[in-house]
Amino acid sequence: MMRTITICLMLLSVNITAQDLSAKEIIEKADNIMKGVTSTKSEMTITTVRPKWTRTMALKTWSKGTNNTMMLITSPAKEKGSAFLMKGKEVWNWVPSIERTIKLPPSMMMQSWMGTDFTNDDLVQQSSTVKDYTHKVLKDSTIDGRTCYKIELTPKEDAPVVWGKIYSWIDKKEFFQLRVEFYDEDDYLISVMKSSNIKVLGGKKIPTKMEMIPMEKKNQKTVMEYISIEFDIPIEDSFFSLQNMKRLK
Amino acid sequence: MLLKLAWRNIWRNKGRTVITMMAVMIAVVLSILMMSAKEGVYAKMIESMILNMTGHAQIHQVDYVDEQMLDNSLSLSEDLVNDLNESGLIKGWAPRIQTGALVFKDSTSNTISKNAIVMGIDPDKEAEFISLKEHVTVGEFITNEDNQVMLGEGLAERLKVKVGDSIILVSGGYHGSQAYGLYNVKGLVKYGSPELSNGVVFMPIKEAQWMYSLDSMCTNINIILKDESVLEESVSELNNILSGKILVRDWKELNPELINMIETDRVEGYIFMFILYMVITFGLFGTMLMMLSERTREFGVLISIGMKRFKLASVVWMEMIIISILGVLVGIAVAFPICYYFHSNPIQFGDEQAEMMADYGMEAVLQFSIDPSIFLTQAMIIFSISSVLALFPFRKLLKLNPQEAMRV
Numbered sequence: 001m002m003r004t005i006t007i008c009l010m011l012l013s014v015n016i017t018a019q020d021l022s023a024k025e026i027i028e029k030a031d032n033i034m035k036g037v038t039s040t041k042s043e044m045t046i047t048t049v050r051p052k053w054t055r056t057m058a059l060k061t062w063s064k065g066t067n068n069t070m071m072l073i074t075s076p077a078k079e080k081g082s083a084f085l086m087k088g089k090e091v092w093n094w095v096p097s098i099e100r101t102i103k104l105p106p107s108m109m110m111q112s113w114m115g116t117d118f119t120n121d122d123l124v125q126q127s128s129t130v131k132d133y134t135h136k137v138l139k140d141s142t143i144d145g146r147t148c149y150k151i152e153l154t155p156k157e158d159a160p161v162v163w164g165k166i167y168s169w170i171d172k173k174e175f176f177q178l179r180v181e182f183y184d185e186d187d188y189l190i191s192v193m194k195s196s197n198i199k200v201l202g203g204k205k206i207p208t209k210m211e212m213i214p215m216e217k218k219n220q221k222t223v224m225e226y227i228s229i230e231f232d233i234p235i236e237d238s239f240f241s242l243q244n245m246k247r248l249k
Numbered sequence: 250m251l252l253k254l255a256w257r258n259i260w261r262n263k264g265r266t267v268i269t270m271m272a273v274m275i276a277v278v279l280s281i282l283m284m285s286a287k288e289g290v291y292a293k294m295i296e297s298m299i300l301n302m303t304g305h306a307q308i309h310q311v312d313y314v315d316e317q318m319l320d321n322s323l324s325l326s327e328d329l330v331n332d333l334n335e336s337g338l339i340k341g342w343a344p345r346i347q348t349g350a351l352v353f354k355d356s357t358s359n360t361i362s363k364n365a366i367v368m369g370i371d372p373d374k375e376a377e378f379i380s381l382k383e384h385v386t387v388g389e390f391i392t393n394e395d396n397q398v399m400l401g402e403g404l405a406e407r408l409k410v411k412v413g414d415s416i417i418l419v420s421g422g423y424h425g426s427q428a429y430g431l432y433n434v435k436g437l438v439k440y441g442s443p444e445l446s447n448g449v450v451f452m453p454i455k456e457a458q459w460m461y462s463l464d465s466m467c468t469n470i471n472i473i474l475k476d477e478s479v480l481e482e483s484v485s486e487l488n489n490i491l492s493g494k495i496l497v498r499d500w501k502e503l504n505p506e507l508i509n510m511i512e513t514d515r516v517e518g519y520i521f522m523f524i525l526y527m528v529i530t531f532g533l534f535g536t537m538l539m540m541l542s543e544r545t546r547e548f549g550v551l552i553s554i555g556m557k558r559f560k561l562a563s564v565v566w567m568e569m570i571i572i573s574i575l576g577v578l579v580g581i582a583v584a585f586p587i588c589y590y591f592h593s594n595p596i597q598f599g600d601e602q603a604e605m606m607a608d609y610g611m612e613a614v615l616q617f618s619i620d621p622s623i624f625l626t627q628a629m630i631i632f633s634i635s636s637v638l639a640l641f642p643f644r645k646l647l648k649l650n651p652q653e654a655m656r657v
Contacts, residue, residue, distance in 0.1 A: 048425045052320070055425040078462065079427050093419075098431035100355070100417055105362045108351055108419070115425025 023135030023151050026170055039064040042202075042229040048116045051219040057114065060248075068240040069123075072248045079114070083245040089124050094245040101242055117191070117212045117222040132159035133166070143178045144196060146171045163190075174198075176207050189215045202229040251560060255567035262540075266572055269536045273576025273635075274583065276529040277627050280522045281584035284626070287518050288618035289592070291511045295500070300378050301445065303503045304343075304471030306484050311496050313468065319348055319423050322466035323495060332491055333470070338483045340475045343374035344467035346457040348420065352400075352450060354408045355415035355431060361408055365401075365448040367418065369457025369467070378471060381438065381451070388412035388436030393453050397435035403447030405437050412436060418450065422461035430460045472497070526634060533638055537569065541642055548646060549654025562646040566639040573635035577628045585624065591617035 021029070040063045047056045058075040069086040073079045081096035091104040109121040133153035141150050148169040155161040164185035169178050180193040191214045195207035208226040238244070259266050299305060313321040325344055333342050346369030353362045372392055375381055382390045391399050400410065410416060414434050422428035432452065439446055458464060474483050480499050487497045501508055551561055595616035 050320070050425070053424045076426075082427065095429045098417065098429050100429075100431060102353060102417065102419060103358075103360065105351070105360075107362070107364060112421060114427060115421050 021149075023137040023149075024130070026137070026149055026151060026175075027129050027133075027135055027153070027168070029175060037231050039233055039235050040229060040231055041233050041235070043227040045225050045227065046114075046116060047223045047225075048114075049219070049221045049223065055115065062235060062239065064235050064237070064240065068237070070240055070245070070248065073114075081248075083248050084123065085240060085242065085245050086124050087240060091120055091123055092242060092245065094242075096246075101245065117214050117220065127155075127159060127161045129153065129166075129168075132156055132161055138167075140172070141169065143169050143171075146173070146176075146178065148172060148178060174205070178207070191215055197225070201226055202231050204231065251564050252567060255564045255571060258564065258568050259571055262543075265536060265540065269533065269572050270576040270579060272529055272532040272536075273573055273631055274580040276525050277577050277580025277631060278584045280525055281580065281623060281627055282587065282617075283518060283521065284623045285584070285588040285617045285619070286591075286615060287514065288620055288623060289616045291514075292618055292620075293614065293616055294507065294511070298504060298507060299500055303500045304378065305474045305477060305480060306472045306487070306497050306499045307503055308470040308472065308487075308491065308495055308497050309468070311494055314496060314498075317468075319346075319421075319461055319463065319468065322346075322423065322463055322468050323470065325465050325467055325470075329491065329495070333472075336487065336490065338474055338476075338487060339472055341374070341376070341378070341473045342470055343371055343378060344454060344470050345370055346454060346461065346463065346466075347468050348457075348461065350418040350420035350428065350430075350450065352404065352408060353417040353419065354410050355417050363404065363407055363448065365404055365450050366445070367420070367450045367452065367457065369452055369454040369461075371454045378473065384438045385436045386439050388434070391435055391451060391453055393455065395435060395453050396432065396456055397452075398432040398456075399436040399438050399451040400434055401446035401449040402437050402439045403443060404449060405434070407447065410434055416450075418460065420461070423463050423466070426462040428461045430456070432456070522630075526630060529631075530634055530638065533569075533573070533635060534641075537638060537642060541645060545649075545654045548649055549651045549656075552649060552651040553655065558647050558649070562643040565642045565646060569635050569639035569642070570632070573631050574628075577631045581624050581628070585619075588617045588619050588623075591615070592619045 040061070042061050043058070044061065045056055045058050047054055055076070057073055057079065060072045060074060061069065062071075063069045067088050069084075071084040071086075073082040078097075081094075083094040085092040085094075091109075093102045093104060094100075095102065104120050110119050112118070113120050113123060133155055136152045136154075138150040138152055140147055142148065148171050151168045151170060153166040153168060155163060155165075162184075163182050164187060165183040167181040167183075169180070170176070171178055176195060176198060178195050181189060182191045182193075184190050191212060194211045194213070195209065196211075197209035198205060198207045200206075201208055206226075206229075210224045211221050212224075213221040308323065310321050310323040313323070333339060346367070348367050348369075350365060350367045351362050352365045370381075372381070372390065385399070386402060388399070391397055398416065400408075400416070405411070408416065412434050416432055416434060418428070418430040418432065420428040430452075438449075438451065452460075454467065458466065472487075474480065476483070480501075484497050484499045491497060548561065552558060595614045597614060
């Protein structure tokens with residue numbers, strides 16, 4: 001899921017008059033945008049939608065660089081105070097109800113994160129859309145009234161990627177990634193990620209709503225919405241520690 | 250009169266009779282032993298499955314059938330409880346929460362973990378099922394008031410956990426909630442198949458309901474019937490009484506893989522038996538031909554002095570039947586004590602074999618079955634074979650030319 005957040009942040013608004021960009025350049029330009037941002041602090045809601053129920057969680061996130069992320073669940077009551085620390089490829093979970101910190105073992109990484117359509121592994125996905133894929137521009141298409149590049153991303157042979165292919169729709173003017181389709185190795189569509197609700201938040205124009213829709217299951221999706229976001233705020237490295245996880249507010 | 254004649258005829262040539270009988274006997278003993286052992290294994294598997302896992306029948310929420318997840322749990326309403334208590338068909342019932350969790354040993358680093366089945370049980374109500382108490386090897390049995398758990402021995406060993414240590418359970422709960430638990434280990438159980446023992450956590454159902462945010466729900470209700478022999482009828486009647494959004498299914502529906510496996514294995518047994526009986530058939534046929542040619546002259550004489558052909562043929566037919574019946578009886582007489590012995594003193598396998606069987610999820614015990622139908626089936630098969638075979642001399646005698654026969 002951090003990957004998703006990162007992708008979203010990477011594609012923050014910039015005005016590049018792109019005319020004849022290569023596929024790699026398009027992805028790269030989007031990727032480069034993040035280089036300016038050193039840290040973020042945000043509040044968001046994550047809603048899990050299932051045929052018979054929906055459940056909304058509120059959380060706060062802090063990130064610094066690409067290797068330090070902290071998340072704190074603020075509602076619902078049962079999970080309030082639960083915190084996640086992601087450092088590199090490792091995930092720790094502080095559980096206030098039992099007053100224990102758990103490091104998620106490999107066997108848990110492919111399981112659902114907090115009952116959503118994201119896996120624990122999605123929290124720490126480190127593949128790079130620039131380095132780990134080869135890119136190809138396909139025919140332009142329109143999403144939500146915006147003209148988009150459609151780019152095909154094929155993973156390189158030794159890339160740490162579970163997908164067989166990814167299609168990405170990137171807004172031609174402002175480089176928002178508005179739609180991503182994830183295919184497995186048999187060219188079977190596994191999930192779709194949509195971004196929408198583009199507005200100014202924390203001084204930047206970004207898509208503030210993301211939907212992750214798994215294709216195998218009917219009437220199921222996970223929706224993330226930013227409530228607020230701040231960029232380039234000062235955060236100490238020591239903030240991202242196991243001790244601090246327990247003190248977060 | 251004819252029967253008496255036949256009886257006497259048999260013992261005129263003792264050697265031949267005994268050899269034929271022996272052939273039949275060996276076939277009967279072999280197939281009985283094989284079937285008895287196989288049926289014994291099946292019975293054990295089914296019994297252990299009924300007591301440990303499903304009961305004679307199980308109640309679910311309808312959707313649980315397709316998706317065995319906590320979201321499809323069943324509400325243990327007052328009406329349902331009343332219906333279950335008042336039903337004359339049910340001997341005992343127990344609600345369970347059957348799900349999974351990742352189990353950690355509680356230590357400073359929390360690094361050892363293993364996936365396990367979590368069973369939320371009502372210790373009082375479980376009394377009708379497996380006598381779990383007797384399976385507690387170390388420590389004590391949990392009660393409804395406890396907030397402690399019991400672990401399978403194998404699981405405790407893998408987690409390096411002893412009685413008195415703590416474990417952490419991590420899983421997903423009802424409707425996307427998170428399930429975390431920190432519990433003291435009160436006892437260890439050695440339970441059912443080793444596979445289960447290597448990965449099972451028992452906890453009081455109230456704790457499980459709290460941990461998985463299930464309020465007063467459970468995933469299934471196991472039922473032990475008063476009369477197992479009317480399984481299907483009872484289950485369909487229960488379905489009528491409890492109709493609505495819940496479904497009662499018997500253990501056969503709940504375990505199609507087990508039934509399939511048993512059926513496949515049974516067919517293998519039948520094939521082996523078929524081959525065995527083919528050999529016996531030819532043996533019997535050979536003896537018969539020999540008997541016919543030896544006694545052609547005798548038959549010729551009898552017919553020429555006025556013995557009715559049909560009566561003579563009947564005598565010979567009876568001889569064959571008597572020999573086979575004797576063979577079957579002796580066979581059963583030999584096989585029964587062996588089966589009975591291994592029924593009351595089941596074979597315990599050595600460590601190596603036990604481990605191998607554990608891999609197949611079976612208990613390392615071979616208990617023979619003494620189901621009467623096994624013995625009856627053998628008797629019926631041999632009886633049919635020899636009856637059909639005996640038609641051959643019957644036909645031959647009806648056509649016998651006495652003059653030619655006497656000249657032999």
